[in-house]
Amino acid sequence: MLLRRHPFIILVRIISWAIIALLPLIFYLILGEIVAGFFTHEVFWPILVLFTSIYYLYIWLFMFSSFVDYYLDAWVVTNYRIINIEQKGLFHRVISEQRLYRIQDVTSELKGFFPTFLNFGNIYVQTAGEAERFVFKQVPNPYQVVSKITKLVEENKKFHNLMMAEDKIST
Amino acid sequence: MEISLSIFYYIYLIFVIIYLFYTFSNIYHLVRFGFLSVSNITLIFFYLAVSILILTISWRYISQINWHQMISLIPQFQF
Numbered sequence: 001m002l003l004r005r006h007p008f009i010i011l012v013r014i015i016s017w018a019i020i021a022l023l024p025l026i027f028y029l030i031l032g033e034i035v036a037g038f039f040t041h042e043v044f045w046p047i048l049v050l051f052t053s054i055y056y057l058y059i060w061l062f063m064f065s066s067f068v069d070y071y072l073d074a075w076v077v078t079n080y081r082i083i084n085i086e087q088k089g090l091f092h093r094v095i096s097e098q099r100l101y102r103i104q105d106v107t108s109e110l111k112g113f114f115p116t117f118l119n120f121g122n123i124y125v126q127t128a129g130e131a132e133r134f135v136f137k138q139v140p141n142p143y144q145v146v147s148k149i150t151k152l153v154e155e156n157k158k159f160h161n162l163m164m165a166e167d168k169i170s171t
Numbered sequence: 172m173e174i175s176l177s178i179f180y181y182i183y184l185i186f187v188i189i190y191l192f193y194t195f196s197n198i199y200h201l202v203r204f205g206f207l208s209v210s211n212i213t214l215i216f217f218y219l220a221v222s223i224l225i226l227t228i229s230w231r232y233i234s235q236i237n238w239h240q241m242i243s244l245i246p247q248f249q250f
Contacts, residue, residue, distance in 0.1 A: 042240065042242075043176070043242050045236070046176055046179065046180075046233075046236045046238070047179055049229070049232045049233060049236065050179055050180065050182075050183040050233070052229075053183065053225065053226075053228075053229035053232075053233070054183065054186045054187075056225050057186075057187070057190050057222070057225055057226070057229075058186075058190065060218070060221060060222060060225060061190055061193055061194060061197075064194075064197055064218050065193070065197055067214070068197045068200055068201055071201065071205055072200060072201075072204050072205060085204075087200070087204070090193070090196055090197070090200065091196075093204070
């Protein structure tokens with residue numbers, strides 16, 4: 001099971017950047033007549049051209065960076081372990097994993113207007129390992145995911161106990 | 172005191188170089204750590220296409236400007 005944040009999260013970020021991209025146009029529509037003189041001035045016009053170019057280039061870059069940050073945060077649940085992959089900034093990546101039989105508690109949380117109606121939230125996985133708590137952030141269908149993880153944990157614990165018992169008998 | 176307008180152009184080029192660096196870093200991260208699916212590749216090409224479009228439109232305006240002209244830092248008042 002591969003989990004990522006709900007698509008609504010990245011949609012909000014992209015819409016925010018799109019609104020910021022529209023600000024110069026809104027500024028021009030409101031103050032068009034007042035700033036018209038800048039478009040023919042020999043010094044202000046070149047600076048305005050360069051500034052506008054940098055403005056839109058960087059908005060586009062930040063939009064793409066937001067997507068990359070969203071896309072590279074992932075949580076993987078297999079039959080044997082859970083893996084937490086977190087991209088914290090462009091040059092900082094943290095990957096941690098934990099065996100299923102070491103999971104002690106799994107909790108889901110749905111908080112807020114949009115999370116409730118779009119059915120996404122956080123899942124907290126309490127483990128007995130070095131990384132005590134894993135957090136699956138803003139994932140879709142958290143209740144179903146918790147139920148699946150709980151079922152996998154139970155099966156894995158049975159299997160693990162069986163293997164431990166077999167090891168004891170053989171020694 | 173007068174300076175050349177090209178100083179602003181060189182500052183702009185520095186910003187563009189930084190932009191290219193972060194663009195490369197983002198694409199590198201997507202290719203190395205993400206799944207190389209059709210949608211991913213399409214997105215990368217779309218991003219590059221829009222970047223080239225912005226730079227092309229910018230160049231169209233920048234190329235029409237005389238960057239060698241000198242500008243005065245101290246405003247001259249006439250009485």
